[in-house]
Amino acid sequence: xxxxxxxxxxxxxxxxxxxxxxxxxxxxxxxxxxxxxxxxxxxxxxxxxxxxxxxxxxxxxxxxxxxxxxxxxxxxxxxxxxxxxxxxxxxxxxxxxxxxxxxxxxxxxxxxxxxxxxxxxxxxxxxxxxxxxxxxxxxxxxxxxxxxxxxxxxxxxxxxxxxxxxxxxxxxxxxxxxxxxxxxxxxxxxxxxxxxxx
Numbered sequence: 001x002x003x004x005x006x007x008x009x010x011x012x013x014x015x016x017x018x019x020x021x022x023x024x025x026x027x028x029x030x031x032x033x034x035x036x037x038x039x040x041x042x043x044x045x046x047x048x049x050x051x052x053x054x055x056x057x058x059x060x061x062x063x064x065x066x067x068x069x070x071x072x073x074x075x076x077x078x079x080x081x082x083x084x085x086x087x088x089x090x091x092x093x094x095x096x097x098x099x100x101x102x103x104x105x106x107x108x109x110x111x112x113x114x115x116x117x118x119x120x121x122x123x124x125x126x127x128x129x130x131x132x133x134x135x136x137x138x139x140x141x142x143x144x145x146x147x148x149x150x151x152x153x154x155x156x157x158x159x160x161x162x163x164x165x166x167x168x169x170x171x172x173x174x175x176x177x178x179x180x181x182x183x184x185x186x187x188x189x190x191x192x193x194x195x196x197x198x
Contacts, residue, residue: 002059002096002098003057003059004057004058004059004097005058006055007053007184007185008021009051009052009184010046010047011050012049013047013048014046015041016184017152017153017184018040018041020153021040021184022039024097024155025056025058028097029058029067034060038067038069040056043056043069044071047073053074053185055072055074057072058070078186079116079130081128081194082115082192082194083113083195084117085111085113085114085116085117085197086118086120086196087107087111087118088120088123089119090121092126094149097149101129104129107129112197116128118133119148121146123169123171125144125168125170125173126144127144127147128181131181131186131189132149132154132182134157134163134180134188135173135179135180136176136177136178136180141180142165142168143157143163143165143182144166144167145167146167153187153188162188173196178190179194
């Protein structure tokens with residue numbers, strides 16, 4: 001049985017944006033036909049000081065109506081990104097946040113001189129290997145309508161109206177003036193520069 005996980009930001013004992021992680025966890029279990037859910041926040045005992053990435057792993061069991069959950073905490077250091085290698089792959093699939101990231105790791109290994117890869121599927125922009133992405137043009141931030149993974153920060157910013165969804169074709173990339181990466185740890189991080197490498 002596959003395992004799935006949530007990456008949750010914890011700083012000085014505070015747990016960030018838990019309702020969005022809870023909602024995604026419940027949606028994955030529902031898609032797998034599992035009814036019984038737990039309150040994830042009750043399972044997290046964060047360190048009192050410092051910035052941590054809480055990795056909450058849940059493993060559904062075929063013979064059970066629930067999932068086994070484990071948590072671990074890792075001191076967080078932000079990965080600096082200033083270049084993205086464009087990787088074209090129409091078969092990559094990462095709908096659920098699975099611990100099996102072999103396909104993504106293989107694509108990341110193709111980054112060459114890039115800091116990460118920007119995955120292009122059917123000529124449409126999707127995600128990097130660690131974050132959703134958004135682009136700025138004409139006073140508006142736009143994020144791909146069909147990302148590989150619907151991240152929790154992406155969901156929150158869409159709900160708040162700070163970003164909008166649209167199909168972004170690879171040949172449009174040069175028409176945007178700013179690029180931002182989105183995930184639970186970095187929130188909405190506007191890159192100082194972002195080179196697209198072919």
